[in-house]
Amino acid sequence: MKRMTTAAATAALTVGMASAANADEIRIGWTAWADAEFVTRMAEDVITSEFNTDVELVQTDIAPQYTGLAQGDIDLMLMSWQPTTHEDYVEQFGDDIVDLGVLYGDAALGWIVPQDLYDEGLTSIEDLKDPEWHDRLDGQIQGIDPGAGLTRLSHDVIEDYDLDYNLIEASDSAMTAALNRAARRGDAIVVTGWSPHWKFGAWNLAYLEDPKGSLGGAESIHAMARQGFEGDHPEVASFASCIEIDIDLLNEYMYLGREEGTEEAVEQFLDAEADLVDQWVECARN
Numbered sequence: 001m002k003r004m005t006t007a008a009a010t011a012a013l014t015v016g017m018a019s020a021a022n023a024d025e026i027r028i029g030w031t032a033w034a035d036a037e038f039v040t041r042m043a044e045d046v047i048t049s050e051f052n053t054d055v056e057l058v059q060t061d062i063a064p065q066y067t068g069l070a071q072g073d074i075d076l077m078l079m080s081w082q083p084t085t086h087e088d089y090v091e092q093f094g095d096d097i098v099d100l101g102v103l104y105g106d107a108a109l110g111w112i113v114p115q116d117l118y119d120e121g122l123t124s125i126e127d128l129k130d131p132e133w134h135d136r137l138d139g140q141i142q143g144i145d146p147g148a149g150l151t152r153l154s155h156d157v158i159e160d161y162d163l164d165y166n167l168i169e170a171s172d173s174a175m176t177a178a179l180n181r182a183a184r185r186g187d188a189i190v191v192t193g194w195s196p197h198w199k200f201g202a203w204n205l206a207y208l209e210d211p212k213g214s215l216g217g218a219e220s221i222h223a224m225a226r227q228g229f230e231g232d233h234p235e236v237a238s239f240a241s242c243i244e245i246d247i248d249l250l251n252e253y254m255y256l257g258r259e260e261g262t263e264e265a266v267e268q269f270l271d272a273e274a275d276l277v278d279q280w281v282e283c284a285r286n
Helices: 007-014 034-050 062-071 087-096 115-120 125-129 131-136 149-160 172-185 234-242 247-260 262-272 274-285
Strands: 002-005 025-030 054-059 076-082 097-114 140-142 166-168 191-195 205-207 219-226
Touching: 025 034, 025 062, 034 054, 034 076, 034 234, 034 247, 034 262, 034 274, 062 076, 062 087, 062 097, 062 219, 076 087, 076 097, 076 234, 087 097, 087 149, 097 115, 097 149, 097 234, 097 247, 115 205, 125 131, 140 172, 140 191, 149 166, 149 191, 172 191, 219 234, 234 274, 247 262, 262 274
Parallel strands: 002 054, 025 054, 025 076, 140 166
Antiparallel strands: 076 219, 097 191, 097 205, 097 219
16 A cells, blocks of 8 residues: 655644554655655655555655654655755754665755856856846746755855845746756756756756855765664665665666656666665665
């Protein structure tokens, strides 16, 4: 049995109104970010088929996920960006949740432009102070959801670089829609973004240089669990600890998911990368 909790149910969860989860079912939190969706749905399929455990996916913003883990309302999440992006959440909730380890590394955050703008000379965040770029960009940076660590850091960028720009807070899908419109029209645009992400397969993009280091360096994505999860579901917890994905491979399947749908991409991953998945499962059982 696989169920999806949507916004209304999630709101109940985050204010403590959700009923206790079935002891034989695990609840995995996720946010609608391209990498999180692929990895979470892949893990759901393996957990269901290999460990005979029902899964409920709880879609919500990142802040309620950390709260849900700390309160025991969510069992697992597979999208903790460390050390910088989710630094505040880890500091706040770290004593009440368990870090199960790194899923993939070499991830990056940044402000991103189409390659042709980079080639025109917009190569650094410092360049955004130029009035010409300010006019072409209408004084706007296209961001993602308000609760994201990237959004917090992007506000820091505006302050650190003393930029006269408005950060548009929206969602991952709104950001990519804006990027798509700009690409079709040949308009200038700067978006907040990260890799891995399917947009790098869809468009020729470049990160702006960040000489002040306001957006941090390389990030690792961790699996996080509620206290007691390892005792209640030892094999599933071990499986989460055993997952290790190459970021280039992940980018490939995320782009496939964009083109053909996440379910199709997950199915192809589980088929083509069966040896890798078998390694994770065997690791969890040993």
